[in-house]
Amino acid sequence: MSGGTRKLGRRLVLAAAAAALSALVASGVVASGQASGTSVESRVDSLVSKMTLDEKLEQLQLEADWQVNDDEARRGVGGVFSLTDPEKIDHLQHVAVEQSRLHIPILFAFDTIHGFRTVFPIPLGEASSFDPNVAHADAHYGARETAVTGIKQIYSPMVDVSHEPRWGRISEGAGEDPYLGSAMAAARVHGAQGNDYGAPHRVVTSPKHFAAYGQPEGGREYNTTDMSTQRLWNMYLPPFKAAVDAGAGTVMCSFNAINGVPGCGNHETETEILKQRWGFDGFVESDYTAVAELRTCPAKNPDSGPCGHGVAADGPDAARVALNAGTDQEMVSTNYVDFGKQLLAEHKITIARIDDAVRRILRVKFRAGLFDHPYVDWRRAEAQQLKPDAVAAAREAARRSMVLLKNDNKTLPLDPTKSVAVIGPLANDQHDMLGPWWGVGRDQDAVSVFDGIKAQDPNTTFAQGCTIVDRDPPDPPNDECGSDAGFDQAVATARAADQVVLALGETRGESGEAESRSNIDLPGKQQELIDRIKALGKPFVVVLFNGRPLTLEKVDAASPAILEAWFPGVQAGNAVADLLFGKANPGGKLPVTFPRSVGQVPIYYNHEPTGRPCDPTFKWNSRYRDIPTCEPLYPFGYGLSYTTFSITNLQLSSHTMRPRGAVRASVDVTNTGSRAGDEVVQLYIHDPVASIEQPVRRLRGFERVTLAPGETKTVSFRLDRSDVGFYDNSGSFVVEPGQIDVYAGDSSKASLTDSFTVTP
Ligand code: BGC
Secondary structure, three states: OOHHHHHHHHHHHHHHOOOOOOOOOOOOOOOOOOOOOOOHHHHHHHHHHHOOHHHHHHHOEEEEOOOOOHHHHHHOOOEEEOOOOHHHHHHHHHHHHHHOOOOOOOEEEEOOOOOOOOOOOOHHHHHHOOOHHHHHHHHHHHHHHHHOOOOOEEOOOEOOOOOOOOOHHHHHOOOOOHHHHHHHHHHHHHHHHOOOOOOOOOOEEOOEOEOOOOOOHHHOOOOOEOOOHHHHHHHHOHHHHHHHHOOOOEEEEOOOEEOOEEHHHOHHHHHHHHHHHOOOOOEEEOOOOOOHHHEOOOOOOOOOOOOOOOOEOOHHHHHHHHHHHOOOEEEOOOHHHHHHHHHHHOOOOOHHHHHHHHHHHHHHHHHOOOOOOOOOOHHHOHHHOOOHHHHHHHHHHHHHHOEEEEEHHHOOOOOOOOOEEEEOOOOOOOOHHHOOOOOOOOHHHOOOHHHHHHHHOOOEEEEOOOOEEOOOOOOOOOEEOOOOOOHHHHHHHHHOOOEEEEEEEOOHHHOOOOOOOOOOOOOOOHHHHHHHHHOOOOOEEEEEEOOOOOOOHHHHHHOOEEEEOOOOOOOHHHHHHHHHOOOOOOOOOOOOOEOOOHHHOOOOOOOOOOOOOOOOOOOOOOOOOOOOOOOOOEOOOOOEOOOOEEEEEEEEOOOEEOOOOEEEEEEEEEEOOOOOEEEEEEEEEEOOOOOOOOOOOEEEEEEEEEEOOOOEEEEEEEEEHHHHOEEOOOOOEEOOOEEEEEEEEOOOOOOEEEEEEEOO
């Protein structure tokens, strides 16, 4: 088939999401001659030496489930994503391996972000656990369920640091802190890949979105990002570095531009930083049509499809920019395969660069074991889903991820021998519990709050109060608890019970990709529902399900108790009940600041100082005239427990540190209450005099400990150059002599302090 016909076919596929008009060209089976046991590099060399240019360009193509067909597989397409039917995957893999000329297997991929079938809490929730084991378990079971389906690559972890609660995708990452984000990123890579992603229950990870996608201007999805070099290196790159150091085999470049350079056309981030400086030898895939989006609008050659960045004139130009920048594989759009030959003939790209991209892709396929074991037994796939150990881990993850924001007068735990009314639009809801990346999770897998509470207290009633249904354009606007018609019945139900659980928040569709909000209050009339319940004078708790920090001043003022549950996954209701009845004690902490008002955004604990630090009592300072405090509603690292703790006795092993030495900081943490519980001990540092302003605090250590009543543990943290140093505005890591202040405590407001000096 001619290239022209094929291009047309691909364009039609793109435009109409229909099957490509392509026909079989490849014929003649030629043994690839790859012997198992020889090193990956020599197998890659040998295979590349046999490949035609067309076959090489095919490897650079990544197709969606709606694009791929047998012809594409036979022709040797490199990757396919979002196909989850194991029988179809197996079929296409057989076609690729048995009918393509060189028998190169397809790398199947999927967004296993917080679970495949066994859906875990959203990553922002798991970051609240301050326990990397939670992220590790999620990734481990997610990988097992994904791999048995025939999928060997996951587009996870999402490691974008974000200070933008308006941005829906803040739900997918670990929040605002690069240190916590790095710990979670590494845990996810280890959890999914282990030491060898070629093992049958393992998958290769793809940290994303490279880079600084978490800081779109105005919090508006896909919007531009403009930032200093030091900010990029200190705040946004560390979790990517941690993921790569943990062995991440692939990386996804981002939609957004940084300083005018789009993520998938950025030579500095993709090639100079990732591949050269960090020594990454895997491949970079583009995000969805991100290569086509490099084009100026209106789109040219092809005259349709996405466009906008304006760093490329047309399709061939976009392929040139992206490939030369370091993007190895193109997702959904088809400029590499369509125009690669032409660009080579025009000397706009080199065969060396094509070979480099192909080698990277094949290297990952060899390491993934695909050449030796391309098939899985798809008939076994279903039985491997939702297994009891995965479901138990999801319940534990959900319990550890929830954050107790308020508990006046020991409202919680509730008494399971008394009656409970479960009220609210999310109270009898399975669908939304799964969160914005539900994988192949099904609503019926999830335990609703009502069912979870009823299972532990049969004397439980339910009233919805209002409905909350989200719709995307062009459908009519959301119905987010817009009517109070059901409030009387909700109040009557609540009046008849001893205690009330209000299940409120956002739908899962209101958070996640393309779900930015300009107003981050509790949607609709939910606040009025709280006020009506409050008027009854009964003990009640607000349990919140949401994918972002919300502005909760009114909720906080009206409610005696608030539990931030995020989107907890399949075990939502059971985990909520465990915590509300005190079977488990909340120990999560906020991985992101909760503002009082959306006008404070961006507001984050690790900000730089100013010459006029905020002082609400004085005019000429960095304050808002209409907010009588400098504080957020709930700070980073904050969270309560049903017991109390004291953190005392900060000890430094030395008050000086040589530039290549280390200092240990230790504290004693004691459970001073009468229940067992968890505390997250947090260690922050501040460098008061440096060549560039240093954040007022930076988290450099945390540990979640479980203590019996009266029990004390000593927790210690090691600080070295990697902690006290920072990246300067040329991207160089520097360790400067001088004082380092240390703070220890139970949140970013920690007050226990000492300092040491880094010697020249
Ligand atoms: C998202 C990615 C995702 C990809 C494939 C894109 O729209 O930005 O995070 O991996 O789709 O599903």
